[in-house]
Amino acid sequence: MATSDELRHLAHARDLAMRGRGRVSPNPLVGAVVVRDGVVVGEGWHEGPGTPHAEVGALRAAGDGARGATVICTLEPCSHHGRTPPCCDALIGAGVSRVVVGCLDPLERDRAGGASVLRAAGIDVAVAPEDEAAVCRELNAPFFTHAVTGRPLVTLKLATSLDGKVATVSGETRWISGPQSRELVHRWRADADAVAVGIGTARADDPVLTARGVDGAFRQPLRVVFDGHARLPHRGALIAGAREVPVLIFAGEAADPERVAALRDAGAEVVQLPGSHAERIGHALDDLGRRDVQSVFLEGGPTLAEAFLAAGAVDRVAWFVAPILIGGAGAPGALGGTGLGPLAGVPRLAEMTVARVGDDVLIAGRLTALAAA
Numbered sequence: 001m002a003t004s005d006e007l008r009h010l011a012h013a014r015d016l017a018m019r020g021r022g023r024v025s026p027n028p029l030v031g032a033v034v035v036r037d038g039v040v041v042g043e044g045w046h047e048g049p050g051t052p053h054a055e056v057g058a059l060r061a062a063g064d065g066a067r068g069a070t071v072i073c074t075l076e077p078c079s080h081h082g083r084t085p086p087c088c089d090a091l092i093g094a095g096v097s098r099v100v101v102g103c104l105d106p107l108e109r110d111r112a113g114g115a116s117v118l119r120a121a122g123i124d125v126a127v128a129p130e131d132e133a134a135v136c137r138e139l140n141a142p143f144f145t146h147a148v149t150g151r152p153l154v155t156l157k158l159a160t161s162l163d164g165k166v167a168t169v170s171g172e173t174r175w176i177s178g179p180q181s182r183e184l185v186h187r188w189r190a191d192a193d194a195v196a197v198g199i200g201t202a203r204a205d206d207p208v209l210t211a212r213g214v215d216g217a218f219r220q221p222l223r224v225v226f227d228g229h230a231r232l233p234h235r236g237a238l239i240a241g242a243r244e245v246p247v248l249i250f251a252g253e254a255a256d257p258e259r260v261a262a263l264r265d266a267g268a269e270v271v272q273l274p275g276s277h278a279e280r281i282g283h284a285l286d287d288l289g290r291r292d293v294q295s296v297f298l299e300g301g302p303t304l305a306e307a308f309l310a311a312g313a314v315d316r317v318a319w320f321v322a323p324i325l326i327g328g329a330g331a332p333g334a335l336g337g338t339g340l341g342p343l344a345g346v347p348r349l350a351e352m353t354v355a356r357v358g359d360d361v362l363i364a365g366r367l368t369a370l371a372a373a
């Protein structure tokens, strides 16, 4: 059993883990503290692939203070040689007497198992209670989703007027949500491994899809366009910067070979996928998962958003509602397509949260009973 003091240190270790935000993928965000006689003698967090793990950083900071101490870490210590040596060896070598683990690592199931290795070495190991473990897993929701399913976690972001529109009748889209919401969206882009849009939005808005105005170091997300017929304009903002921030286009097999070749010449990667629109979404997520893309931030438009929902491919929704009324039967709503089925079967948000962001309202939640399930 972890003590209440240890759980307090675990919360601090989660804060430390967040210092790696936006740059650790495909590794998890991890924080660790070394505590001796109730006093923190070392702190560590993971900075990114190839750099020391959080536990090793904390042990180094503690030096001799680690002998006989308790180490509290947000994720089960690793037992394997990856890009860096096993943390278990480091913990055993440092002579720690107790390790409190925030949550188990799904990847350790195929390894020796960090908790068992430590126990076998005579170290007392406690795993945090389920409610705390859930908070630790949430810190790395994309890492967990990818580890378990091989696919990225997909978050659908939408911004609509109060009457559910994403554009006026004349096609104006800028801006529906307010500046604070847009700032938050840039933070989320920086956190994501990939940002995706459909060809309709790419053509209508000519978006850049990079993260801008975000504090601290982060990596730009891969920019993904679902473009069945390879119609992305060569002179658009996405292609203009494709040699600096990569652009990946998912097209259908029937896309015009000349257009595909021209997009490749312009610096984009084009992957042609077989099957229907819905099947291609599944193939694209498999492809992204194989590239270690653990999170996709899906920014619309209405056709792609509905297709993802219809394919059961959305894990989370973040919906900004701005206090404006657009009106007009011809003004597009947030979701296009042919609809998500009878009311009894439509997707519904679970674990919903509602927050005020500037003048907007942000409704977020998880999708459980998916339409295609």
Ligand code: AOF
Binding pocket: 026, 027, 028, 030, 031, 045, 046, 048, 049, 050, 051, 052, 053, 054, 055, 075, 076, 077, 078, 081, 082, 083, 084, 085, 087, 105, 107, 108
């Ligand atoms: C991290 N940082 O602080 C911890 C991790 O290739 P490697 O050696 O960096 O190993 C990566 C794996 O190690 C990762 O997938 C996770 O299972 C485990 N723990 N990883 O990057 C850390 N503690």
Ligand code: ZN
Binding pocket: 053, 055, 077, 078, 079, 085, 086, 087, 088
């Ligand atoms: Zn490790």
